[in-house]
Amino acid sequence: MVRPLILARTADPERTRALAAAGVHPLLARLWAARGLECPAPTEWAALIPPDRLSRVDQAGALLADAIQAGKRLLIVADYDCDGATACAVAVRALRAMGAQVDFLVPNRFETGYGLSPAVVELACRHPAGKPDLLITVDNGIASLEGVAAARAAGIEVIVTDHHLPGPALPEALAIVNPNQAGCGFPSKHLAGVGVIFYVMLALRAALRSRGALPPKGEPKLETCADLVALGTVADVVRLDANNRLLVGQGLRRIRQGRMQAGLAALFEVAGRDPARAGTNDLGFALGPRINAAGRMADMSLGIHCLLEDDPDRALELARALDEINRERRARETIMRDEALTHLDTHAQAARAASVCVWQPGWHPGVIGLVASRLKETYWRPALAFAPDDGDTLRGSGRSIPEIHLRDALDLVSKRLPGAILQFGGHAMAAGLTLKTAAFDDFSRQFDAAVRTLGGRESFEPRLDTDGSLETDYLTVETANLLAGQIWGAGFPPPLFQDRFRVLHQRPLKDKHLKLFLERDGLRLDAIWFNHADPLPETIEAVYRLDCNTWGGRSSVQLLIEDARDAA
Template identity: 35%
Template sequence: MIYTPPMKPAWIHHAPNPDRIRDLCLHMGCSPLLAGLLVSRGVETPDAANAWLHPCFAQLRSPDALYGMDAAVDRVVAAIHKNETIMIFGDYDVDGVTATLIVKEFLEHTGTPVIPLIPHRVEDGYSIKPHHITRNAMDAGVSLIITVDCGIGSNAAVDAANAAGIDMIITDHHEAGDTLPNAIAIIDPKQPDCNSGLRNLAGAGVAFYLIIAVRARLRTEGFWRTRKEPNLKSFCDLVALGTIADIVPLTGENRILAWAGLEVMRTRPRPGILSLMAASKVTPASIDSEAVSFRMAPRLNAPGRIERADVSLALLSAASVAEAAPIADELTRINTLRQQMERETTRSIIDHINANPELMEAPCLVMADDSWHPGILGISASRLVNRYHKPVILIAVKNAACQGSGRSIPGVDLVACLSACSDHLTGFGGHAMAAGVRLDARDLPAFNQRFRSAVDAQTAGMTAAVSELSIDAVITFDRITEASIREISRMAPFGEANPEPVFQSDHIHVIHAAPLGTGGHWRLMLEQTVSGRSYKIEAVWFNGPQQFPARVVFEKIAYHMRINDWNGRQRVRLSILAAVS
C-alpha cells in the first residue's frame, strides 16, 4: 500500500423494499419519501412505524429487566432509610457528569446525604481507584458508593471498599472483562448474565433506570406519603445530554429518552442548560440532537478533557441563570482552548504522516508523543479516522507513563484488539469503536507491533477500506418543500443508527456563491431544471472548496434539507455535504 491523500467517499445508495414502502404509505398515510426512510432504518411494519413516529414512556422496558437491579435497589433503599452517606462516583465526560447528577439529585429528593466525586482525567485516570476509597470515601464517612458510567473493570477499587467495610454498586454500560468486580450489585446491560435487551443504554440511561426502580420501591413502601415524589421526566434533560453526547444508537429506549429530554429542554430548561444554550447560540425552540452534539456537548466535555469536570457539574447543578451564566462562559473559554490544542495536535500528526508516507502502509496508525495532552487525543483520533479510514491510537507520553485514546472503523473491534495486547498494557477499556489505554513507555514498541497484528487479524479478507457517503434517496428540487421537511423531521432525534437523511440531486447549477468568513464556508444559490421548469434553493456548505469558479455545474450533490429560521422568517435551505463536478 502507498500513501494517498484523504480519499473521496464512495456514494452508497439505499434500496428499501418497495412493497414495504407501499404498505407503510397505505396504513400510515405518509409519503413514499418518509416510508422509504423508515424502511431503510429497519422500521418496516405499521406498528413499528407508529411506535417510531410517536415515542412515549409506555414503550420503555421495565428496569427489572436489568440483571442486578433488585440487589441494587435493596441496598439503595436501605441506605435511604438509614440516612447513610452515599458517594456517587462518575466519569469526566458528559455521560458521566449527567449520570452523576441524575443519581445525586434523586437521592437529595429523599433527604439522603450525597457526595459526588468525578476523577481528574490525567491525575486519576479513568474510573474509581483504591485511593478514592482510602483518601475520599473513608474520610467522608461513606458507607455506600454508587459508580455511574464506570466501574465494570474496577476490581481493585471494589476490593479496597470491601476491606474498608464500604458497599459498592456498579452502574455502567461498558464492556465487561472476564472477571467482574465483587460488588454488592452490578447493573451493566453488557455483563454476561444480562438479557434485558438494553445493551445500547448510555451511562446516564443506566443511572436513570436505577432511580426509576428506586422510586417505584419507595412508592410501594409508602415513602412518598410524607414528601413530594419527584417527577422523573424532569431528569430526562440530563439523560438526553448524556445519551446524545455519548454517541450511542438513538433507537429503542435511547430514542425515547432523547426525545423526552429534548422536549424538557425546549419547554422547561434548567438554568444551567438555558445558560449553556445561550453560550452555544442555541435557542430552546431550536434545540435538537445536532445542537447538543456539536455545540453544547463539546463545551460540557471540555473541562473534563483538559481541566476538571467539576465545572460542568456545577453548571448543570446551578439554581439560577445568574449563577449559571458565568460558568457557561467559563466552559466556552475552556472549549476554545481545547479546540486550539486539538487543531495543533491534529495538524502536526497530518504533517508527520505527509513527511513519512510509509506510515500508511500499516493497517492502523499508532503514534506517541510527549508534547500531546491526553485529554484531546480522542478528538484528534476521530478526525484522523475520518481522514484515513483506518483505526488510530494516539498516546501521550509523560515520563515513563503513557495514556492514550483510540478510535476505529466498522469491522475492527478496538476492545478485542486491545485485549490481544493486554500483557503490554496497564489498563484499557471502552467500546468497539472507541477506547482508552494506559501503558508503560518501555512497552510502546511491543504494543505497537501486537496491536497491528490484532488489527491485521480482524481485517484479513476484508475489502480495502473506503469511506462511504450513504444516500437515502435521489430527489429533484421540486420535491423539496417545507411540508416534506417537516414530515421527515418526525424521524428525529437524529444520531447514531438513525442518521439525519442524506439526499442526492443531480445536474445542479451554482448561480451564486458568497464566502461565509474563511475556511471554505459558503452561502450558495442553487438551481435545478425539472421538466422544463427552474427551481432555486439556498444552500450552505461548510468546509467546502477554498474557491468557487463562476457558474459551476455539479454532476451531483449530497445534502441535508432543513428549514432555516432567521428573524422569524422560515425558508428551505440545504446543507451541502459533498459534491461532484
C-alpha cells in the same frame, strides 16, 4: 481526505406502505422503512421498557431505600465524560428528592484514572461531607474489581451501575445493574450510563412507594430529569433503538417547551442555540462538547455543578466557564491535529501504512481521543494518538473504522509484543492504552500488522449511505423542519439525499468553506459545504442534508453539502 463510496439505502415497499397507512408522513415512511421500522415507534412514557426487565434493578432500589431510611451517607462516583456527568446529576437530583444524604465525587482523568480505583476510594474516605457508607458508581464500575475491594476493606459498600461490557470477573458489589451483564434479559442493550441510573431511580421510587416512605412533599417526578437523560444518551453516541429514542424524545420535548434544568438552558444560551428548536445535533455537537471539555481539560465537577445548579444566574456563570474551557480545547485540538497531519505528510512510511500512529511531546492527554477521531476520518484508517504520561510512558487513545475491532487489534499486539503495552481497554470503535515510550516504533509496526491481519487488506474505503433522491416538492422549509423534529443518531442516522444540480454561482467563505447557489428542475437553492473551499464544476452530483436557515426573521431552505462530484 479519502473520498467515500456512495451507496443508497433501500426502503422495503411493504414497510413504507404500512407506515404511510398508519398516518406517517410519506417521506418519513420511506426514511423509517429504510432504517428497519415496520410501525411508528411509541413515544409516550407508558411505552418505556419496564424497570423490572433490568436485572437486579429492584435489588439496587431496595438497597438504596434501606440506606435512605437508615440515614446513611451516599456518594456518587461518576465518570468524566458527558454521559457520566449527566448520570451523576440524575442520581444526585433524584436521591435528594427522595430524602437521601448524597454527594458526588468524579475521578480526575490525569490523576486517578478511569472509574472506581483504589485511589478514588482513598479520596472518598477523605470526602469533605464525611466518609460515605455507600458508593454508587454511574457509567463505570463494571471493571473496578480492585476499587470495590478497596472500598469494602475501608468499610464502604458499593452498588455498581454501568453499561460497558463486563470482563470475565465481576466486582464483589452489593448489586450490579448493567444491561450487558450475563443473564440480563433487558431488551435494550444500548442504554447509556445515564439511562441505567435513571432506571435505578425508578426502582428506588417504587421501593419507597411500596413502603409508604416517600417524602412528605409528594412523589418525586423523575420525568423532570428527562432532559439530562437525553443529553447523556446522545452525547455518548449509543445506538438509538426504540427505547433510547423514547428517552431522547421525552427529553427534547421538555427542552423545546422550556421546562429544562437551569444548567441546560444556560448551555443553550452560551452555544447560541434555540432550545425551542432543539434536536439531537444540539445535544451532540453543542451541549455535549462543552460538558466533555471540563473532563478533558480541567475538572468534570464543574460540568456536574452546572447540571445541578437551579439558580439561572449561577448556572450561566458555570456555562460560560465551560464554554471558555471548550474554546481552549478546540484551540489545543487544532494545533495537535495540524502537527499530526504535518508529521504524517512528511513521513512516506506512514503514508503507506494501513493505520495511523502518532505522538508529539507536549500534547495534551485530554485531547488525544479527538485528534485520533480526526485522523481516522481524514485517512479512513484505525488511528491512535498518544501524549506523554508520567516518566517513560505514553497515554494513547484510539478510534477505529467498522472493519477493524480496535480492542482486538490491541490484544493481538499485546501478544506479539509482550511488555510494551502496560494496560489497555475499550471496544470495537474506541480504546485507550498506556505504552512504554521506548516501544513506540515497534508498537506502531505491530499495530499496523495487526490491522492488516484483522482486516485482510492494506487499505480501507469509507462509505456514505444516502436515502437517494429527494423529490423537488420536498425541498422546502416545512420538510427541513419536519426532519429536524425527528430523533436521529447512532444506529438511526439522519437522512442524506443525493441529486444532480447545476452550479449557478460559488464563492469561498473565510477561505475554508464554499457558498453555493444551485439549480435543480427550475428551483434555485442556497447551499454550503463546510470545510471545503475548492471550486466545483458546472454540474455536480451532490450528497446533502436539508437545513432551515433563518436570517432577519425570514426562513429559507438550505442544503448542507456532504460530498459533491462532477456529474459527468
